Amino acid sequence: MSPIVARRANGTARIMSATVRCNGGRWHVSFTVEVERAERTPDRPQSVVGVDVGIKYLAMLSTGELVPNPRHLVAAQQRMRALGRTLSRKTGPDRRTGLRPSKRWERAAARLGRAHARVAHLRRDGLHKLTTRLARKHGTVVVEDLNVTGMLRNRRLARHIADAGFSEIRRQLAYKTSWNGGRLLVADRWYPSSKTCSGCGAVKAKLALHEREFTCEVCGLVIDRDRNASLNLAALAAEFDTAGSGPVAARGADRKTRVRGQVAVKREPGTATAGQTGTVLPQGRTIDRVLTKAH
Structure with missing residues (x-):
């Protein structure tokens, strides 16, 4: 032991x-x-941080901090391909004939398995360090409810999305914020965090993926799109806090914006308490309270 x-x-x-x-x-x-488990309090209980995950940078924080994406799988891709080719040249098992693998095949398979395990361990270590730091430092962490399954259908980006571990970041933040006495707020999947101007609240109708800078046509603000999204996520915390005490001034658009069949006009958020995970509702829908316990 x-x-x-x-x-x-x-x-x-x-x-x-x-x-x-x-x-x-x-x-x-x-x-x-x-x-x-003893009750703990974050180092900055009143601090709010918005976390916008991505591929170019693993995370962009509303504080202005950029968390680089180590891309462990890309770094090890050349070695893993070489090990895979070496394995394919060995005599492997055959279920139809009952042929057992050769000793060289077993050694080559073990080397390839260790390479895959090393990538997984490096990824897990980096994500744990990031989520632990956020949960211990900030009292409120705001993230997005990303459709990771749908994002993986993009053949060009699927490998990079899987390597980043978007779902794992949210899963770890859910229980670590609860352990440290904070809270995790989850913005609805249809909330246009990247299309909304963090300065005036105007919402763009379209924002292509290759446009890395957000330019507001209303107030003229020019800002990095990921930084803009993280600021919008952080701003949602104030609406969570006031949602239970009357109507909230929703951060909507000056004009209607079609988002996959929905009209993004106004958004009335739900509420959340410490140790729980709240969900911001999609625009155009209203509810008093939505709570999901963190696992």
Whole structure:
């Protein structure tokens, strides 16, 4: 038993189960423990940060910080292709004839498996460090409800989207904000964070993916589109806080904007409390309260 598990089990936690698995040639043991978690408070309880994830940069924060995208899969792609070609030249298993793989095939498969495991471990380590830092520092974190499954249908970007781990960022933030006494707010999937001007609130009808700068035709604001989106996400927190005490001045558009069959005119957000995940409603719909417990 590791010293960390032994220290936890010594009167402070109860081990419920243990799972043993082999990944990339290494054996891992995962313990499920029941422990009383002490109440914690973020370093800046009143701080609000909007997180806009992307491919060029892993995350753009409303504070102006750029989190670079390490692209672990792209960096290891050349080596993994070479290992895959080496594996294909070996005598592998054949279920139809019952042929067993050769020793060289097994060694080549193990090397390829270790390469894939290394990429997964690097990605997981980077995402955990990012989400832990955000959850411990800021009292409120605002993210988008992205349709990752639909985004993966883009053949040109699917590999980069999967390598970034958009869904994993949101999943980790959901429970880490709860652990640290903060809250996670999730903007609705149809909220036009990139099309909305963070200065005046006007909404563009169209904004192509290749347009990396947002130019407002109403107030003349010129800003990076990802930075603009993160500022709009951070601004949603104020509407969450006031949604339960009467009508909220929705950040809508001066003109109607078609968004996949919906009219983005006005948006009345829901409310959320600490330790829970709120959902901002799509524009053109109104509800008093929408709460989803963080898992």
